[in-house]
Amino acid sequence: MGGKKEKIILTGLRPTGALHIGNYFGALLPFVKMQETADKFFLMVADLHALTTLEDSKNLGQNSLSLAMAFVASGIDLKKSVIFVQSQIPQHSELAIALSMITPVPMLELNPTYKEMREEHPKNNNLGLLAYPILQASDILIYKSTEVPVGKDQSPHIEIAREIARKFNNRFGNVFPEPKTILQKEAKIFSLQEPSQKMSKSHGEKTYIALFDSPDIIREKIKIAVTDSGREIKYDEKNKPAISNLLTIYSLFEEKPIKEIEKEFEGKTYAEFKKDLAEIIIKGLAPLQKKYKELEKKPAHIKSVLEDGAKKAEKIASQTMLEVR
Structure with a gap:
């Protein structure tokens, strides 16, 4: 008889500046609940993803620290969760390059989120935006995540991650579980000035x-x-x-x-x-x-939290890359 399958969840946010109440009810509070049900809970400050649409990266480091502080302030338990900054784990980028070799370009071009992001950020129609789902697949698969909580708009990315995992496993052997999409009930909070638009x-x-x-x-x-x-x-x-x-x-x-x-x-x-x-x-x-x-008065503490999280995350990511290679 096999043991119970581990429930491994990866989620995160991009450090693009001020968080608002839509983020609070749609992400931060659900994260606090998720950590209670997972065997392993990885919470990522997705700074590499932020670069795809960020026109000025000079505040990215401070924004990353601020986001980590918001995670902890909202109730993330460091005994149950691993908080880390994406760019501090080089294996994310290494796996993304490997996965890009088996990902068909048309699959990325047909991604509905790519079209929306292009329209929203016309000055940033870059390769990073097109290949966003490959890096996201790498984020998910490097920890062998079994569940990924996302909003409806991000669910096509998880389907792409599942497809990439299947392609890799069929070609090179069974390394990655196919992650399950957990659709988050979105907090429908709209703009205070234009209630037809989501709060942003x-x-x-x-x-x-x-x-x-x-x-x-x-x-x-x-x-x-x-x-x-x-x-x-x-x-x-x-x-x-x-x-x-x-x-x-x-x-x-x-x-x-x-x-x-x-x-x-x-x-x-x-x-x-x-x-x-x-x-x-x-x-x-x-x-x-x-x-x-x-927490703002103790920046060294938050930096220490992120360093500790990076060590834990990199240990697992390194093991996965040994299997990939």
């Missing part, structure tokens, strides 16, 4: 709540957030997208059903609702901000 820092500072915004900035951003015609505080994505977005944010922070919030604010004005919402966000982010500020 690329749309301007007034459009998102950053995790480390001060209370006054949060109050101001919520105060000037767009609302809909009419006065009713009611969830209706089609006819009232702006107030529906604000109700979603309220519901996520308070962990309260939207119907309950609607009843609470029946007969009240948008201004009253927004005032309460701002205070709820401030209160909800306070513990994270407090922990982050404590």
